[in-house]
Amino acid sequence: MAELGERFTRDLTIRYIAVLAVLGVLSLLSFVGLTRSIASAEGGLAQVSLSGNQRMLVERIAFAANRLAVVSATERPFALTLLTDSLDRLESHNPVLIEAARALPLLPGRDIADGPARQIGRDLAAFLDLGRTMQARASVLDHDDPDLAVLSAAAAGPLLEALDDLNLRFRQASENRMREMMVLQGATLLVSMAVLLVSAFGVFHPMVERLRADFTERMNAESELRDSEERLRRILEESPIGVSVSRRRDGRIVFANTRFAEILGIAREQFIGAPARDNYVDETQRRAVLAELRRHGQIDGAEVEFRRKDGRPFWSLLTIRSTDFEREPVNLAWIYDITERKAAEQQIFLAAKVLDTLKEAVMISDAANRIVFVNPAFTAITEYSRNEVVGNSPSLLSSGRHDAAFYEEMWDELLSKGSWSGDIWNRRKSGELFAVGLSIVVIRESNGLISHYVAVFADITHRKEDEARVWRQANYDALTGLPNRSLFLDRLSQGVQQARRDGKSFAVMFLDLDGFKAVNDRLGHAAGDLLLQCASERLSDCMRGSDTLARLAGDEFVVILHGVRGRDEPALVARKLIEQLSLPYDLDGSPAEVRGSIGIALYPDDAEDEAGLIARADQAMYAVKRRGKNNFMFASDLESAVPAEMS
Incomplete structure (x- = not known):
């Protein structure tokens, strides 16, 4: 009820304030109208006074001019002063009079507010000109002067009648304004009384009806509130x-x-x-x-x-x-x-901590293979910060050492089996190559679609280098850097398989240095080792990139020449090898000379397997030695036991 009373009081107050505001506005308008009417009436009286004053000045000018014509010389200055003062006053008041005349309302049949007003202005201007002429000729003016007659006629004729008519119009306009003021005040009073009556009926009667409606509304609101609270209880309960x-x-x-x-x-x-x-x-x-x-x-x-x-x-x-x-x-x-x-957040936190502390690099990419996460170890290994790689493809680590077939095979296995692992070469931000042991796992959603790829890798560059060192030690001669017997046999086996598959031919050369033992005995083992190194360099200079030069043991060397046709190419290479070997050697200031004996076996003419090719080339080499050394022989010539001639 208190709330209802407040609402009732507030509405009643608002309505009374509205009625008072309307009455105040009407009173203000009435006051403004009355003020303007009084000001207009005062203006009308001033205009009446002005027109009468102008009429008086016209008569005074005519009187002064006529007096100038008849007075003596001693009285003439007083008459001239009267004339001058009257002319000045008439001239100064003339614009105001004309402007007031033009502002008069039009009357049917008597349009004095426009044409006659301008006529009065012209007549007064002409009268002023005549007066100024009389003023200028005051010293010679007499009663017979024609201009004086014209001035007197104008003052006694139509000009005065026009001024009298204008004065009458000013009086009528003033009276009209007074009547309008009385009408306005009466209308304002009637409207105020009507507002009071309407407000009396429009405030109390509606408030009684509103009070009855408010009681009904309050009862309905309380009922709806109870229903709403019950619904709210059910909603909260469920x-x-x-x-x-x-x-x-x-x-x-x-x-x-x-x-x-x-x-x-x-x-x-x-x-x-x-x-x-x-x-x-x-x-x-x-x-x-x-x-x-x-x-x-x-x-x-x-x-x-x-x-x-x-x-x-x-x-x-x-x-x-x-x-x-x-x-x-x-x-x-x-x-x-x-x-x-x-x-779960704790587990995620622990997992994140584990990833941060792992020494292995972890890289996670989305289904489009764009990197979304890397751990600190990734930055330590690759030199790329997280901001530099997130959003990019893992291909930014590509070293260029693996061809497209390698990556195609890797992706085929990854997508088919869900994982891939192996060794791969990458490139650090600085450009340095490094090897990693890489494992990639595919993460799929419940619908089978790929969600992410998780890659884990560790830097195994040192291990790769150690493996390469061990492999080189096992497959290369430590003194000359040439392939050793083991690697030679492996390449020979591959050459046999490839030649058999492609139906091509290749040659095997068995070379032994003539005179090496004498140099070794005379100059010592260090000089002998130096001689072997120099001879290896000369022999390597004669080889193609696809050929193989190996040192079997001591001063024995073997050569595999791939893709030969007949005997001409092996014979040409053999001659070049013998020529290079026969050149003098400077072994740390000690001169030395050696020669070479070469035996050549062709696949498949002389043998079709590795052991047979080596044996046949070895036999041909020993046949050369028996026949004088510093020459070469094909295994197919052993039957004739005549070594090929040098040319």
Whole structure:
């Protein structure tokens, strides 16, 4: 009821203020109109006075001019002064009179406000000109002067009649303004009385009807409010989020839905009436929530720790709003159990820490193979920061040492099996090449679509270098750097397989240095080693990139010449080798000379396997030695036992 009374008083006050405002506006308009009418009336009286004054000045000018013509010389200055003063005053008032005449309203049949006003102006101007002429000729003026007659006639004739008519019009206009003022005041009074009558009927009668309607509206509103509160109770009761209502004055819970009680593990009957503070995990947590509520008036999605009935703490998202419940200030709270989410976040946090501390680089890319995450080890190994690689393709690490077939095979296996692992060469930001042991795993969503790729790799450059060193030691001669027997046999085997597959021919040369033992005995083993190195360089200079030159042992060398046709190409290479070997050597200041004996076996003419080719070339080489050395022989010529001649 108090609210209804306030509304009634407010509406009544507003209506009275509106009536008073209308009356005030009418009074102000009436005052403004009256002021303007009085000012207009005063102006009309001034115009009447002005027209009468001008008429008087015209008569005075005519009198002064006639007196100048008849007075003696001693009185003439006084008459001239009267004439001059009258002319000046008439001339100064003339524009004002003409302007006032033009402003007069038109009258039917008597258009004095336009044409006659201009005529009066011309007549007065002409009269002034005659007066100025009399003034200029004052010393010689006499009563017979024709200009004096014209001036006197104008003053006694139509000019005065026009001024009298104008004076009459000014009086009529002034009277019309006074009548308009009386009409305006009467109309204002009538309108004010009408407003008072209308306001009396329009304020009290509607307020009585409004009061009756307000009572009806209040009853309907209370009924709707009860229905609304009941609907709200049902909505809150069925909410999947815990909802509670606590009084602000004492903090006791007056409502809680089933979900709220389930989260806390307390029966709702025990929960209602209990202090809300008992559910916080500790007093520090409760004070923090109260401080936030006092500071902002509400809480939005704060992570707060509560305690269940059995004492176990749990994390919740808490939202609080201040409202009224059953006509009492309350705090409406929503809680959502996020214990599992917090546990998942903790696991994610630990996983992130593990990734950050791993020595292996981890790189995660999306389904489009754009990098979305790298760990610190990735930066340490590749020299690229996270900001430099995120959003880019992993191909920025490509070294260029692997061809397209390698990557195609890698992706085929990755997409078919879901993973791939192997060694690969990459390039650091500085441009340095490095080897990694790489493992890639495909992450798929529940619908089978690819979500991400996870790549883990470690820098194995040192291991690769060690492996390459061990492999080189196992396959290359330590003194000359040439392939050793093991690598030679492997390449010979590959050459046989390829030649057999392609139907091509190749040659095997067995070379032995003539005179090496004498140099070694005379100059020592160091000089002998130097001689072997020099001879290896000369032999290598004669080889093509596709050929193989190997050192078997001591001073024995073997050569594989691929893609030969007949005997001409091997014979040409053999001659070149013998010529290069026969050139003098300078072994640290000691001169030395050696020669070479070469045996040549052709595949498949002389043999079709590795052992047969080596044996046949070896036999041909020994045949050369028996026949004088420093020459070469084909295995197919062993039957004739005649070495090929040097040319």
